[in-house]
Structure formats: C-alpha cells, structure tokens
Amino acid sequence: MITENQDVVVEMLKNPASHGEVGPVETIETHISRIFLVGRRAFKMKRAVKLPYVDFSTPALRLAACEREVELNSITAPGLYLDVHRVTRAGDRLALDEPGELVDAVIEMVRFDQSKLLDRMAAAGELTPALMTGVARMIAHYHRGAEVIHAGSGSANIGGVLEINSAGFATSHVFDRKEIETLNAAFRDALSRNASLLDRREAAGRVRRCHGDLHLRNICVFDGEPRLFDCIEFNDQIATVDVLYDLAFLLMDLWH
Structure with a gap:
C-alpha cells in the first residue's frame, strides 16, 4: 500500500542540478525503491509503502532504512555506498541536507557499469x-x-x-x-x-x-x-x- 505521495521529491531527484550534474538522469524503479542515475553517481530512495514484510510509511522510517542499508552493505561492497542524505523542506523549497522538515531520504552510491551485474x-x-x-x-x-x-x-x-x-x-x-x-x-x-x-x-x-x-x-x-x-x-x-x-x-x- 502506498502511504505518501512522493512526486515532488521524485521530480527534484530527476533534476540533474540537484546533484550538481548537467547530464541526463536515468530512473530505475522497483516495487520498494527508485534509483536515479546521473553522472558517476546513483541516488536511491525508498518508496513510501507499507507491506506485510516492509514498512517505509514515514520519512523517519525511510531515513532509518537508508542508514541501515549503508551500514550493512558497506561490509560486502566497500566503496560502493557513499552516504545518506536527508531531503528537507523549508517553505516550498526542497533541498538535500539543509535545515528544515524531514520529508524523505536518499542513499548516494557510486554508479557502476550495469553490464557488470x-x-x-x-x-x-x-x-x-x-x-x-x-x-x-x-x-x-x-x-x-x-x-x-x-x-x-x-x-x-x-x-x-x-x-x-x-x-x-x-x-x-x-x-x-x-x-x-x-x-x-x-x-x-x-x-x-x-x-x-x-x-x-x-x-x-x-x-x-x-x-x-x-x-x-x-x-x-x-x-x-x-x-x-x-x-x-x-x-x-x-x-x-x-x-x-x-x-x-x-x-x-x-x-x-
């Protein structure tokens, strides 16, 4: 079940300027995540879902899940996971890691060649x-x-x-x-x-x-x-x- 509308956050992450890049942003979607590929980086956000096996229904839960993902995966994929960023709102403006209300979270990763999957x-x-x-x-x-x-x-x-x-x-x-x-x-x-x-x-x-x-x-x-x-x-x-x-x-x- 979808618990929140994340369209404004998705639109921000589709904008290459949000990542300090000028190239196109490629988007990959799964049932619980969205990944935004731009330049040499990949940014991954959790979909606002609540299912029998996963609860990403609030910004705080999604932030905690992002932090846990980086912690666990850094053991088996050193260097691939870089950071967790807070998506915040101040007035009508969304930003990464700025003061304001927490509205979402995103993981920053190194973008690798998909042919190496x-x-x-x-x-x-x-x-x-x-x-x-x-x-x-x-x-x-x-x-x-x-x-x-x-x-x-x-x-x-x-x-x-x-x-x-x-x-x-x-x-x-x-x-x-x-x-x-x-x-x-x-x-x-x-x-x-x-x-x-x-x-x-x-x-x-x-x-x-x-x-x-x-x-x-x-x-x-x-x-x-x-x-x-x-x-x-x-x-x-x-x-x-x-x-x-x-x-x-x-x-x-x-x-x-």
Whole structure:
C-alpha cells in the first residue's frame, strides 16, 4: 500500500542540478525503491509503502532504512555506498541536507557499469570459473563472519519465512487463490519433512543474519572484484536464516 505521495521529491531527484550534474538522469524503479542515475553517481530512495514484510510509511522510517542499508552493505561492497542524505523542506523549497522538515531520504552510491551485474554477465556467457570461484569464496567468507542468531528452532525460523511468503502471495496478484493454496501446502510439507535437519543446523549455529536477497542481480563486479550489495535491511526476520537458504537464491538463478 502506498502511504505518501512522493512526486515532488521524485521530480527534484530527476533534476540533474540537484546533484550538481548537467547530464541526463536515468530512473530505475522497483516495487520498494527508485534509483536515479546521473553522472558517476546513483541516488536511491525508498518508496513510501507499507507491506506485510516492509514498512517505509514515514520519512523517519525511510531515513532509518537508508542508514541501515549503508551500514550493512558497506561490509560486502566497500566503496560502493557513499552516504545518506536527508531531503528537507523549508517553505516550498526542497533541498538535500539543509535545515528544515524531514520529508524523505536518499542513499548516494557510486554508479557502476550495469553490464557488470552478474545476471547480465550470465546472459552474456561471462560467468567464468575464476569469477564464480571468487563469488563463492566471498559468500563463504561473509557467512563465516555473519552474526549467529539463536532465537528459536531452525524449523520455526523457516516457518516464519513461509508465513511472510504466504502474506506476500496474498497481496501480490501473481498467483490465483488455488495456486497459492497449492504452493503453501507444498512448502508446509517440505518443512515437515526437513524439520529435524533444520533444527540440527540451527543448533550448530547455521542460522545467521545473512544477506537475504542473494540473487544474481544483487552481485556485481566492482573495482575488479565480486561484491554483494542490496541486502535486506528492512526486515531482520527475512534476513535471519540458514546460510544455505541464503545461498539458495544464487543457486536458483544459476540453475535457471
């Protein structure tokens, strides 16, 4: 659900003068974000949405999410995330980081070559053994250092993920009611069959605060090295999972 009209902020960010640039601004939109590409920079804002798994409904929540995104992603993508800017209003004028009412927030990033996203490199046949070995080593290193979370059994952890998925299916309009029922039943059956294994893995410390969205489009080659970026910053429950669940996002993309 959209909670605020952000049109005036979007128009400001579409103006290259707002960023001290003269070139055109390219805009990319997702269901929860907008990215503005201009010159050598990218500026990312959160859409004012409230969904079962994310709440960006107020400027303060969006600012906090931006700050958390930079904090988390700077671990796996050093140098890519630069700063968080406050969008403020004084009278009828919007500005970045000036005194006034907080109306929004935006993340400043280095703009990188989009052909270096791993989904595009996959389509171009450029995922070499050497590159994928580097990706695998980086993910393994990241997972080894990720915080171990003991907040319940492994089966309960995945059960929580399935509840979030079910709520998302119900509002996405991607599947009809019968398809949703079939999917949810299959997930519950798989959970039941693997519950004891998931519980053993949680006890062994395999449930950690992970990336949470580790598909090919969220990995890029930056400064000559594979980098993980755009992790889940807005919902710790989604990102706190078994490390193999985290890895499964990437494996599904590679198999596809």
